[in-house]
Amino acid sequence: MAPLLEVRDLRVEFPTRRGTLTALDGVSFDIAPGEVLGMVGESGAGKSMTGAAIIGLLEPPGRIAGGEIRLNGKRIDNLPYEQMRRIRGREIGAIFQDPLTTLNPLYTVGRQLVETIQSNLGLDAAEARRRAVHWLEQVGIPAAAQRVDSYPHEFSGGMRQRVVIALALCAEPKLIVADEPTTALDVSIQAQVITLLKGLARDKGTSMMLVTHDMGVIAETADRVAVMYAGRIAEIGPVREVVKHPKHPYTRGLMASIPPLDRRVEKLAQIDGSMPRLSAIPPGCAFNPRCPEVFGRCRVERPVLLEAGGTRAACWLYDPASEKRAPEAMRHG
């Protein structure tokens, strides 16, 4: 099946007074129709930046400096603001992290739903309102017909995130970019909200890019997973392969650090050292100062994504031409 979203060699730069920072460098991945791509990585790895680039809402002065983003084969990374606006909401929906701040406090949730439905689908006010109530029911708001006229502050955090989900889905986009949709919620309701989101996406055949720190959520929800490190993709592949048989040394560290019984850890636990700042990314492999497997080539040449037996990993251990090779790469290669 042709991918719904194709990201190719995406490069995002921030011009600053002390030179240009490269926040994303050579990021490439696809999302198929109906597929959920999980995205993990330490704080600052560039997950949110990738989402912002896809919906065309990078914060200035950040800008796409190279590569392509295609939706249904059509380039969307270089569209004028007004054309991109028509894609947002209707073709790509977004869910942000903190439901307490993503809703306008001065308008009722109904009004926010109605304006979204009307501006994206061009329905009349009565029909838009009918759909607004319908969507509130869909996301499990009790007594939706009455609650539609409530203000955001009259809902709990979990209920507000449900409203945000309704807002993201109400114009029936094909793709949802969900950036840590449950991180700000009470632990006891995180699972409910994820289940709801996953169920709705499946029912509507909506694809999703799901950013999260929660490997448990990834394991249950995602079809494939991408691991980001210092603005690059370290490894990408089917979720079971990446979780059970990680290939990239960084992913291995990540998975090994997850307690086996309770997999719902808040943050990815530590690997020795820390991710480099954008202004100090080392040459060659960005992970080389922390990598237990590092060898000569790693400090000179930047690895590209290589077939690594079930997943693709940006690591020289999987290049047949390297002087050092991963044991399983030997077997596969």
Next chain:
Amino acid sequence: MLAFVISRILQALPVMAVVALISFAMFAYVGDPVAIMLGQDFTEAQRQALVASLGLDQPFFVQFAKFLWNALHGEFGLSYRLSRPVAELIAERAPATLELAFCAALVSICIGVPMGVYTGLYRNSWLSRLFLTFSLIGVSLPTFLIGILLILVFSVWLGWLPSFGRGDTVQVGWWSTGLLTASGLKALILPSITLGLFQLTLIMRLVRAEMLEVLRTDYIKFARARGLANRVIHFGHALKNTLVPVITVAGLQLGGIIAFAIVTETVFQWPGMGLLFIQSVNSADIPVMAAYLMLIALVFVTINLVVDLLYYAVDPRLRVGGGAARGH
């Protein structure tokens, strides 16, 4: 809602009481009203009679209570200078000041808010820079200088607008209005601009700062992610969220406009309360000064109440939590 209004009025009472006390102290202890009223020739008996009739021989708080009681009935005694009831004098002058203040407020809001929105949205355009430079001038030039410059250009050089007075006025009941005649309207232009300019620049800078702040919020980003049009985001979502602070400041400024009309009224010889006050100060006309002071305090307190009620209208979060929380 009603409880909120009542609690606000109760909070305002001590403020009014303090102002009344100051006015009274001025009335009773600044200068010697007896000496002023008696003039040169008097007998001790006449003096005693006047002291008794003014109640000056009574204890302090009896005098104060009487003063308050009279003030509540709009009785501030006779003007020393004009020998007419103070209330009558003020009622005569109030329409001129209120019309001027209203027009100045209108100018400052109708121009200041759009300029603030524009400079907030298009931070780096040359027009925004021009507006900001202009606002610096507006803030730093003293009011009387602006008034004189305007008179120089538009009255003296161009001869388009009158340099002083209210023009022709029409009597509507006891209210004399300049809003119904061409010359009255023309006469309002320069004083309104002079009086409103400072507030205009203040409102513009405030709206700009608030817009910049609101445009960075998550709900504006989310509104963009929902595919709403810029017009809706800027004027529906962003501007409305800047309103609470803008209402506060605009409200307080309106009080300020009325109070500081004194300078503008003097420059333009505008026959309002401010001019009356200045003339009263020159001749130590204490009753008029005391009454003016209390009136201005009343204006401030009333405006504060209206501002609080407007919060209610704008921000739904305040409607549940009672009136205690203000703003964010």
